[in-house]
Amino acid sequence: MLGYYLKLAFISLKKTPFLSFLMIITIAIGIGAAMTTYTVSYLLAKDPIPSKSEKLFNVRLNSFGPDKPFNIAKGKEVPPTILTYQDAMNLQNAQQGVRQTPLGSFKMMTRGITQPVTEAKMTAIRSAYRDMFSMFDVPFKFGGAWDEVADKEGLQVAVISQELNDKLFLGENSVGKSLLIGESSYQIVGVTDDWYPIPKFFDYRVRAYNKPRDIIIPFNTQINNELWTSSDVSFLCWKEPSDDSFSAILASECVWVSYWVELASEADRSRYLDFLHRYSMEQREYGRFLREPLHQLFNVKEDLVDRKVQKEDGNIALWLAFAFLGVCLLNCMAMMVAKFHTKTGEVGLRRAVGASKQDIVAQFSIETCIVGLLGGGLGLLLAQFGLVVTAQLYSHLYAEMLEMTFGIVVMTIVLAITSAMAFGLLPILHAAKVQPSSQLKSL
Amino acid sequence: MLSMRHLSKAYHTDTIKTQALQPFDLTIEQGEFVAIIGPSGSGKTTFLNITGLLEDFCEGSYELDGVNVEHLSDKAKSKLRNEKVGFIFQSFNLIPELTLYDNVDMPLRYRKLSSKERHERIMDALGKVGLASRRDHYPAQLSGGQQQRVAIARAIAGKPSFLLADEPTGNLDSKMAEGIMALLEDINAQGTSIVMVTHDPNQAARAQRVIEIRDGILSEGKRIEKAIA
């Protein structure tokens, strides 16, 4: 019977090609707009690391001076979201979390060992402790994180991204080979596999939707080699460094290092907060931390909301997009009423030869599902196009990120069919209800 | 076999009540060829629609092949209609975008038949009306008489006990009409009952039995003598 109804549906759609096209395109536009918006907001609101988001914490300490607070929000003093170098190192040495790492960053001209200087590229580089790779679930294609010695000694080792590996080594296993950062040679210990945390929760807000950096080196290597790019870090001071030297930067009360800790569980949070409290009190004895002790731990979600990378509430664009879909569907419904109205003669005849109302409803439902399916398919194409346009408009969203997941693709089709059915039901029931005898005078 | 007791039908529109059929008793036996005559608006089509379960009646009882149809669900009525009744209309009522084959297929689709059996029945029915060779044509490619033949093929494909024909030759010229009449008589001769509304006294005369409806009142008509023709 399904085969028969499918055949009838295609004959019927072919009979009124323009009307069918309008119905399909109306659904497609609504679905396209809704799913573009949904995909963008889904990706923006995504949990970047679901398995860990309750266990990873951004650490904040109120290291600012006694004269004025770092910031006031909603009438309350808030500490900076980044730490001084000395605090970061103190926390790192205390090892109070399951894993922990400071995060630094800089930029440097980078090239392959055999590449001429002219081919060197300015590259954004991340520095961290090896714990970062396991904390952030970084997948490796080749090799892995560097060892503890590299962390301690600040050895010239690097983990590079798959893209950079493709560029410099044509995608071959480059572990053991080297690349040049500045004029120094760094030995590659690992190549990451696809790793696109969305949003990139551990980076500054403006970079939250950029790709992770192509090169990661030990934090201490950055320090030892005095690698510093002032334009690449937030460097916030309440007291200027004593001079321009790198050692003065490290010794200063200026904040620039973001610090992450992994705890065994959400419950472990208060223990770590106690530790931060003791630490703050201890620092007072050295004449630091003279403000209110405002140490805080934010898990991934809280941190993203706090830094306004993500919004807590649903977004209005999404509501508008689905309202627009509703309007499109109402339009489509009007066309379905018209479409089925032309078929009252056929309904009467089919009833006369023995079709029940259910048979008629089934026949028209299949036709409506096909309209929904075609509308959904076309809507999917429109949504892909919408995402490409969105990626062009918002350069802080990288294009690869704006891809529909398989789940969203399936959801798009299902949504198209179910909404076509939901809005088609009334016209269908109406059509099936016609008094057959009244329709048999002429066809 | 079809039996109606004290059956009546009234239409209620907003303010007016039209008594389309006054209470009547009627029995039609298997194999009968019954002609229904009467002036326009007298209730002939209404009678046919009730007989074919396309419309509900108001009072009385109706048994179709031994089944009391009064409390049947839409589904059960549709099934009964599909199996027992074949309709033939004045305006043919073929679906223009379906081939002759698919038009004849239509009643069979609402039954659980194998595709082989459907095919045999369709070709058999089209063969009986002499149009098997044109199975893949569309209705618009046929003359009126041929279209009505297809409609008859559709009506008999399901092997119903009754054919209900509402002025089947009303839209045809006399030569084509004669062909259709001959075909119906042929079908009747094989045992299918036929109830046919007609305005043509000659056609009525060829039926075994004539029922006249006047202002909703059914009466058994005198058998019209063939001599008139």
Ligand SMILES: Nc1ncnc2c1ncn2[C@@H]1O[C@H](COP(=O)(O)OP(=O)(O)OP(=O)(O)O)[C@@H](O)[C@H]1O
């Ligand atoms: N759906 C309806 N609603 C109200 N009145 C109706 C309806 N159908 C038929 N009637 C009325 O019932 C009466 C009988 O109509 P019917 O169609 O049965 O006449 P008929 O004998 O077939 O006429 P004709 O020879 O012109 O086809 C008429 O007065 C008609 O107006």
Ligand SMILES: [Mg+2]
């Ligand atoms: Mg009539």
